[in-house]
Amino acid sequence: MRxxxxxxxxxxxxxxxxxxxxxxxxxxxLIFLLLLVHQQTPKQAMLIGYSWGIGQFSTGVGWIYxxxxxxxxxxxxxxxxxxxxxxxxxxxxxxxxxxLLRRIQLPLSISYLLLAPSLWLxxxxxxxxxxTGFPWLWPGYSQIDGPLASIAPVFGVQGITFAxxxxxxxxxxxxxxxxxxxxxxxxxxxxxxxxxxxxSWVQETGETVDIAMVQGNIPQKLKxxxxxxxxxxxxxxxxxxxxWDADIIIWPEAAIPALERDLSDFLTRLDNSAKKNNSAIxxxxxxxxxxxxFYNNVITLGNNSTEGYSYPAxxxxxxxxxxxxxxFVPFADIIRPLTPLFNLPMSSFSRGNYTQPNxxxxxxxxxxxxxxxxxxxxxxxxxxxxxxxFILTLSNDTWFGNSIGPxxxxxxxxxxxxxxxxxxxxxxxxxxTAAINYKGKLIEQVPQFKTVILRANVATTQGQTPxxxxxxxxxxxxxxxxxxxxxxxxxx
Numbered sequence: 001m002r003x004x005x006x007x008x009x010x011x012x013x014x015x016x017x018x019x020x021x022x023x024x025x026x027x028x029x030l031i032f033l034l035l036l037v038h039q040q041t042p043k044q045a046m047l048i049g050y051s052w053g054i055g056q057f058s059t060g061v062g063w064i065y066x067x068x069x070x071x072x073x074x075x076x077x078x079x080x081x082x083x084x085x086x087x088x089x090x091x092x093x094x095x096x097x098x099x100l101l102r103r104i105q106l107p108l109s110i111s112y113l114l115l116a117p118s119l120w121l122x123x124x125x126x127x128x129x130x131x132t133g134f135p136w137l138w139p140g141y142s143q144i145d146g147p148l149a150s151i152a153p154v155f156g157v158q159g160i161t162f163a164x165x166x167x168x169x170x171x172x173x174x175x176x177x178x179x180x181x182x183x184x185x186x187x188x189x190x191x192x193x194x195x196x197x198x199x200s201w202v203q204e205t206g207e208t209v210d211i212a213m214v215q216g217n218i219p220q221k222l223k224x225x226x227x228x229x230x231x232x233x234x235x236x237x238x239x240x241x242x243x244w245d246a247d248i249i250i251w252p253e254a255a256i257p258a259l260e261r262d263l264s265d266f267l268t269r270l271d272n273s274a275k276k277n278n279s280a281i282x283x284x285x286x287x288x289x290x291x292x293x294f295y296n297n298v299i300t301l302g303n304n305s306t307e308g309y310s311y312p313a314x315x316x317x318x319x320x321x322x323x324x325x326x327x328f329v330p331f332a333d334i335i336r337p338l339t340p341l342f343n344l345p346m347s348s349f350s351r352g353n354y355t356q357p358n359x360x361x362x363x364x365x366x367x368x369x370x371x372x373x374x375x376x377x378x379x380x381x382x383x384x385x386x387x388x389x390f391i392l393t394l395s396n397d398t399w400f401g402n403s404i405g406p407x408x409x410x411x412x413x414x415x416x417x418x419x420x421x422x423x424x425x426x427x428x429x430x431x432x433t434a435a436i437n438y439k440g441k442l443i444e445q446v447p448q449f450k451t452v453i454l455r456a457n458v459a460t461t462q463g464q465t466p467x468x469x470x471x472x473x474x475x476x477x478x479x480x481x482x483x484x485x486x487x488x489x490x491x492x
Contacts (some may be wrong), residue, residue, distance in 0.1 A: 002036050007050045009033060010055025010094075016142030017060065019407035023146035026139050029056075030168035034112060037371050038176060042103040049098030051265045053091025060137045061090070062405035071399065072218070090134070093127045110489060112173050113185060117165035118482045121158055121475060128376070132324050135375050136408070139164050142415050144440055148189075150196035152418045152440070153189070153465040156377055158475055202421030202438060202463040209364060209389070210459050211435060212246035213427040214239045216255060217451040220398040223257050223429075232257050233266065233474075239453055240270075244277035246455065250427040253284040253371055253394040256294065261318040264311045267301065274302020279363035284370070284394045287312065293350040295319070296327065296370055298394060303362040315359050318352025319370040321379060322411035355382050364389040364460075366425070371395040374413050381471050384420055389460050391422050396429045406432050406448065414440040421465045424459045 009032040016406050018027035033052050037045040064086065068079040097120055107116060128135035140160030143149055151159045216236055222228045233256065240249055267283075274281045280302045288294050299313035305389035306314045319327075329350045358365035367383040367390070369438060374380065374393045384391070397406040410432045417424040418440030426434045431448030435456035444456040 002040075002044075002048055003051045005032065006036055006051035007055035009036075010052035010057075013056045013137075013139070013142075014059040016139075017137065017404075017408055018411040020275055021142075021145055021411075023143050026142045026164060027168055027171075030139070030164060031172050032093075033257070034116070034168060034172040035175070037098045037102060038108075038172075039101060042099050045102035046095045046099035047372045050091050052089060052098075053094040056094070056137065057090040058086045060408075060410065061086070061405075063400060063405040066401045066403050066405070067399050069294050070401065070414075092126070093123050093478055094127075097123050100117070100154060104486070104487065104490075106486065108176060109173055109182060110486070111184070112169035113166070114482050115486055116169050118479045120165050121162055122479060124158065124161065125472075132321070133376065135377075138401035141411055142409075144418065147193055149418060152195060152415060153201045153421055153467055155474060156419050156467045156472060157415050158377075158472060159467075162478075163193070177340050201465040202461040204438075205460045205462050207460050209362075209460060210245070210247045211232055211245040211425060211454075211456050211458050212240075212248070213250045213251065213425065213433050213435070213454040214243075214252070214255075214355075215428060215431060215433045215446055215450065215452050215454065216252065217430050217449060218257075218398075220396075223254075223398075228359070229257050233263075235288055235451070237270070239451075240281065241273075242274070243455070244279050244451060246279060248364070248425075249274075249279060249281045250392070250394070250425060251281070251283045252284055252427045252429045252433075253396045255283055255429070256285040258286075260285045260297065260299070260313065261311055264309075267299075267311075268309050271301040275308075280304050282361055282366070282392065282394075284396075284427075292361060293342050294348055295352060296322075296349055297352075298359060298368045298370065300359050300361050305360045305363075317356050317359055317368040317370075319349065319371045319373060320352045320354050320356075321376055322351060323372045354379065358383070358385060358388055359392075366390045366392040367422075368392045368394070369416070374409070374416055377416065377419065378471060380416050381420070381468060382420065384464075386464060388422060390458075391416055391420065391424045393424060393426050394428070395426065397432070398430045402448070414442070419465065420468045421461055421463065422458055423460065425458070 007028045012025050013029035013064035036048050051469045068082055072337045100119055101116055124138055138157055138161055143160050148160050148163050151163055165187045166189055171180050173182040218232055235252055243249055254336050280300055282300050285297050287297055296319040298317045300315040301309055304315045358367050365388045367388045369380050400406055413424050413426050415435050417436045417438055421438045423438050424436040433446040435443040435458050437443050437460045444454050446452045446454045
């Protein structure tokens, strides 16, 4: 019964994330996880944690099957096996948490209130780093519309995760020990969130920037057909021409269905038109250097502090954090021959540098994060400077169809804006294209699978949040202190 309960409450956690956004579900899920492993052996606890992970990740990231089904070229049974292997792998992390929680023998209050929050953070960070990292569905993201959101500008998304664990552990301990006093930890978190709500970490400048984001809605199966190249380019060009009065116009990731080096004349004309209209245009484009390496780039044209376009674009950014199997294949010579899944279009990219200069658009500095990169909070933090005006994220969520994936992706982008007190501009091919303010709230959003232009006046800010300045270091310090404390208590 505990195994079935763990699967059920793991699945309940998914309801806390977009598009459902019922944030209390995460607290309920974590509380029952802690209740279920109480007084279990380490091996029993590990099995419970693994079952909880199966419930969460099968419902939370099962949408990845859409990519395998539509673009992998595999039979349904093989596709289901592959997604099953992914879920089975991700479930190992909560299993490790519950195993160590019961393996390290401590009194209940110390185990749950001191060890559990720190242990969860360490394992989550490891998941976000191991094998290039998969920080999807970190619990903190589920609270973007909840009262704990005010923690993000100070301690980031993992600070919210930490607060969730403290509250869950406090309530669980009170239920098991039947002592109301342990609820003081929950009260302390509530007080801190209320205090943080009253503080303005950044200030509005009083300036707004007129943004136009072009959602081309180009089907993935047509995107790279040579016969469709100029149809796509002219479509983007026509929609752009109607919005030359905007300060900044943005096309999505890889909007240009050709290499940059092959469209120098087209980009030169686009640059001249933007300059003539005193506008800047940001474009996602693929390119290949002289060594034959492919890069997923963002370039700016028009009013961008340069005298004119020349190949390669002087104002550009190359994607650093590539999606494993989607944008690069490890051990490619061995793996690629196994199945068409490992030969997806655009799956042979090289990395740009971890930290690159912000790109310039009409006097504003933008810190880019292409698609999957927006999920890596520390990388975004290192890209920001005191002069950064916007966080820019271009994406092509066409791969994920009408699933919950793009909604979770947008939720992650919203968290980056809240953490850093910077507006986020999210331009996508098929949605969800959105302008997000510095509090992580949606200013404007356009429907999925529509050929449409989003226009929004976005307020800019000045200053830096504590999280921008210090990142996760306060949490690292807490983990060290708690680790020393636990060691001393075990010795005693």
